[in-house]
Amino acid sequence: MxxxxxxxxxxxxxxxxxxxxxxxxxxxxxxxxxxxxxxxxxxxxxxxxxxxxxxxxxxxxxxxxxxxxxxxxxxQELLPVDQKAVLITGGDSGIGHALSKYLDELGFTVFAGVLNEKGSGAEELRRTCSTRLSVLQMDITDPQQIKDAYSKVVQKVQNRGLWAVVNNAGILGLPADGELIPMREYKRCMAVNFFGAVEVTKAFLPLLRKSKGRLVNISSMAGGVPMVKLAAYGSSKAALTMFSAVMRQELSKWGVKVSVIQPGGFRTNIVGSSEMWDKLEKDILDHLTPDVLEDYGQDYILEQRNFVSLTQKYANPDVCPVLLDVRHAISAKRPFAFYTPGSGTYLWLCFVSYCPTGIVDYFSKKMYRRKLCFESSLPRALSVPPWKKKAT
Structure with missing residues (x-):
């Protein structure tokens, strides 16, 4: 035995x-x-x-x-490239720009939608990439530009079809306390990060259904983890995440697979330029009521731009994890529904999903204070000692 x-x-x-x-x-x-x-x-x-x-x-x-x-x-084996055609929005800079180059190197036929086809980002793509890559003028908040881009894609791919759409274009908006963010910024974030992605999806879905291809939406960790100063941005990304989840179920009967990428902190050009920040700060100050301006104080409002520089300090400059996950989403036989590139991103999403709200808020507050030094900056009404308030 x-x-x-x-x-x-x-x-x-x-x-x-x-x-x-x-x-x-x-x-x-x-x-x-x-x-x-x-x-x-x-x-x-x-x-x-x-x-x-x-x-x-x-x-x-x-x-x-x-x-x-x-x-x-x-x-999880990757399907052969075979010059599969992929449309990427937001190819001017950042992740969209890097992704366009990366997929072109792998042999994909890439359509890089850009906000400005005459800009430096578009010119660099034309100069450094192969002839398989086409730059398309595509402001995703402009329905006519989306239709024009669709016509050009159909004309080029013909019977080969379009294999994947990557909705990457997005804006950060104005990082500030939710009460301070003008409604114009809330609407702008929704227009680009959510409604633009939805409109592109609806325009190109007939081609994806025909090829039984892939829809990949670039959301954000902020779409699942409440992050201070990002009320407008996080809300728009949360809407995109839910839209992706619903479309994943609805499009499964057509053989189209839907994935959402929720990256953590990566250093890109999404924060904008100094000139843009000057304009946004002026926009805040011009639209605040006297009571709100008095409570927060102009000094506190002008310090909001420090949030961006501090977060960029801890952001990862290497976007390769995002590129690898997007490649897997468009190439794997059975791609994942959710991808969470970035150090600690998956753990944070799980932590927020399963822990009691009080514990999440406590640790979030501790982390933000330690990393971003928020305790050194308070609204005017909270930083003035009580005896001074009585004296005034």
């Missing part, structure tokens, strides 16, 4: 080793978020093995787990 058990155990061990080798081989070829998922599955398998009371059944269970992981990784 012991001999039979020994032979069976050795056989299970050999099968486990073989399957483990296959898993490692496939794991090394997987980009982006897949690696994190595999580590979680491997941890589960290891835990199940350690908790097993029997070596024999432990090996059986571990072998089965390795097989399931192997099947899972097989579903």
């Amino acid at each position: 012991s001999t039979v058990f020994s032979e069976t155990a050795w056989l299970c061990l050999a099968v486990t080793a073989a399957l483990g080798g296959l898993v490692l081989y496939k794991f090394k070829k997987r980009p982006g978020q897949v690696g994190r998922t595999v580590f979680c599955l491997a941890g589960f398998c290891g835990g199940a093995y350690l908790l097993s009371l029997s070596l024999f059944w432990g090996l059986i269970l571990f072998s089965l787990s390795c097989f399931l992981v192997y099947v899972y990784l097989s579903g």
Whole structure:
């Protein structure tokens, strides 16, 4: 009996080793978020093995787990490029610009929608990329420009079809206390980050349904994690995240797969220029009521731009994790519904989703104070000592 058990155990061990080798081989070829998922599955398998009371059944269970992981990784294999056509919005700078170059290098036919086809970003794409890349004038808040871009895409792809749409174009708006942000900025964020993405999606969906392709929406961690100063931006990204989730369910019957990317802090040009900030600050001061201006104080309002410089200090300048996840979303046989590139992004989203609100608020306040030094800046009405208020 012991001999039979020994032979069976050795056989299970050999099968486990073989399957483990296959898993490692496939794991090394997987980009982006897949690696994190595999580590979680491997941890589960290891835990199940350690908790097993029997070596024999432990090996059986571990072998089965390795097989399931192997099947899972097989579903994450990337489809051949074959010059698949991809439309990317917001290609002037930042993630959209880098993504256009990256997908062009991989052999995709890229349509880079830009806000200004004569700008430096558009010119750089024309100069550095292959002839497969086309620059399209595409202000996503302008329905006519979207229609014109659609016509040019159809004319070029013809029977090959459009494989993927990446809604990347977005603006940060004015980071400030929600009460201070003018309604114009709330509407502007929604117009670009949400309504623009929806309109592009609706325009190009007939092509995606025909190719059974991919819709990828670039949202943000701020769309799932409440972040101070980002009421306008976070609300628009939360709307985009929910839109993506609904479309994922509705488009599944057409064979179209929908993914949403929720990046953490990456350093891009989304913060805008100094001239833009001067205009936004003037816009705030011009539209505040006397009571609100008195309570907050002009000094506090003008300090809001420090938020951007401080957050940029902790932002990651390397956007490669985002590019890898987008590539996986448009190329994998079975892409994920959600991607969370960036250090700690996934943990923060889980923390906010499952922890009591009071605990989330406490740790958020501690983190922001430690990193962004908010305790040194308070609205005028909160920073004036009580005895001074009585004296006035």
